[in-house]
Amino acid sequence: MTTSAQAAPAIQIRDLHKSFGSNKVLKGIDFHVDNGEVVCVIGPSGSGKSTLLRCVNRLEEPDSGQILVEGVDIIDPETDLDAVRSRIGMVFQQFNLFPHMNVLRNLTVAQQKVKGRSKKEAVEVARANLEKVGLSGRENVYPAHLSGGQQQRVAIARALSMDPDMMLFDEPTSALDPELVGDVLEVMKTLAGEGMTMMVVTHEMGFAREVGDKLVFMDGGVIVEEGDPREVLANPQQERTQAFLSKVL
Ligand code: ADP
Ligand code: MG
Numbered sequence: 001m002t003t004s005a006q007a008a009p010a011i012q013i014r015d016l017h018k019s020f021g022s023n024k025v026l027k028g029i030d031f032h033v034d035n036g037e038v039v040c041v042i043g044p045s046g047s048g049k050s051t052l053l054r055c056v057n058r059l060e061e062p063d064s065g066q067i068l069v070e071g072v073d074i075i076d077p078e079t080d081l082d083a084v085r086s087r088i089g090m091v092f093q094q095f096n097l098f099p100h101m102n103v104l105r106n107l108t109v110a111q112q113k114v115k116g117r118s119k120k121e122a123v124e125v126a127r128a129n130l131e132k133v134g135l136s137g138r139e140n141v142y143p144a145h146l147s148g149g150q151q152q153r154v155a156i157a158r159a160l161s162m163d164p165d166m167m168l169f170d171e172p173t174s175a176l177d178p179e180l181v182g183d184v185l186e187v188m189k190t191l192a193g194e195g196m197t198m199m200v201v202t203h204e205m206g207f208a209r210e211v212g213d214k215l216v217f218m219d220g221g222v223i224v225e226e227g228d229p230r231e232v233l234a235n236p237q238q239e240r241t242q243a244f245l246s247k248v249l
Contacts, residue, residue, distance in 0.1 A: 008071030010035050010166050010197040011056055016065035018051055025051050027221040029065070033166070033214075038198045040208035040229060043218035044244060049201045052218070053170050056199070057088045070165065086114065089159030093171040095151040097143040103130070103154050104139035107161045115162065122161075129157035133187045149180030153187055166197035173204060205249060209233055217241045 011033040018026040025048045033039045041049050054060040055067060058074055058081060067074050069084050097106050107126035111117045117125070130136050133153035143151050152172055159167060169188065173181040185207050192198055192211045202208060208215050208229045215229035217236075225232060225241045233249070236242045 008068065009033060010037070010070060011199065012066070012068040012071075013052075013056075014066040016052070016055060016067065017063045018048075018055060018060060019063055025221050026055070026062075029221075029223060031216060031223060031226065033197060033199055035197055036195045037213045038192045038196075038200065038211055039214045039216060040212040041199065041201045041216045041218060042203065042205070042208065042244070042248075043224075047218045048221045049218055050170050053090075053168050053199065053201055056168060057085050057090060086162065087165040089162060089164035089167040091152070091155050091159055091167065091169045091172050093174045095143070095148070095155040095175075097151055097154055097158070099143050102140050102142050103135070103146075106143070106154060107158045110158070111161055125161050125163075126157070129160045130154075132160065132190070133157045134183065147180055148176045149183050152176065152184050156184075156187055156191075160191075166199070167191065169198065169200040169202070171201050171203065173202070203248060205233060205245075217244065219244065 009032040013029055013031055016026050016029040029052060041052070043049055051060055055062050056069070062075060070087065072079055072084060074081065074084050101109065104123065104126055107129065108119065108122035111122035111125060112119060127136070130139060133156055135150060135153055135157065138146065138150070143154070146154065173184050176184065185204060189211050212229040214226060215232045216226040217224050217232065219240050225236060225238045232241065233245065236245055
């Protein structure tokens with residue numbers, strides 16, 4: 001455990017800027033996620049949360065600043081982006097399952113194509129992850145026949161089947177009917193308990209309070225306030241944080 005990659009934080013962001021045309025969306029973001037840490041990101045719609053998350057695996061191209069993933073500069077043109085991305089699992093608000101593939105195939109296809117696993121091995125990994133998200137026995141079902149909450153748990157199991165070092169979640173429960181939210185959060189809580197490094201954009205303040213190690217409040221493309229979730233939620237220091245929380249809590 002002596003290499004620099006292992007000593008480095010999972011994610012380190014320095015002075016990150018990103019605009020779309022004249023719309024300055026990220027205006028100098030600095031923060032880090034330690035290994036095994038769960039960082040929850042909250043803030044009003046349009047504050048740049050998704051853009052920030054998408055910059056971490058370069059689904060968006062930053063304008064300036066630095067992003068280190070396990071110590072590797074992902075903006076450096078020399079960096080093998082595919083190798084970095086293979087260590088990052090991503091789960092979106094819309095589940096993005098392959099509609100024409102059954103659950104098992106959704107979990108095995110990238111394992112075989114990207115990781116080069118045999119079908120047998122991919123199926124074993126898939127089954128273990130389906131069990132983890134409570135969906136054993138659903139492997140032959142097509143996504144359209146699952147509830148939104150089940151689809152999202154399949155999406156999580158699919159991401160986990162690639163053995164990521166960290167998981168990014170972008171409002172994973174925002175598209176779900178309220179009664180389906182709990183099961184997805186429970187899976188995420190289990191993952192956190194197993195030591196998974198997680199960055200979670202969410203409006204679920206209960207989850208942030210209970211599971212988060214750090215809470216980041218963004219507004220207008222900057223981090224307004226960050227700290228222990230229980231402290232920030234109970235006693236926000238900044239006026240903008242207070243105003244936001246008074247609307248959502
Ligand atoms: P949040 O996730 O906090 O709601 P986003 O990061 O999605 O915020 O969006 C921040 C701002 O960036 C918004 O004004 C949005 O319209 C703009 N934006 C996001 N993605 C794009 C894009 N691909 N092209 C142009 N504008 C974008
Ligand atoms: Mg968003």
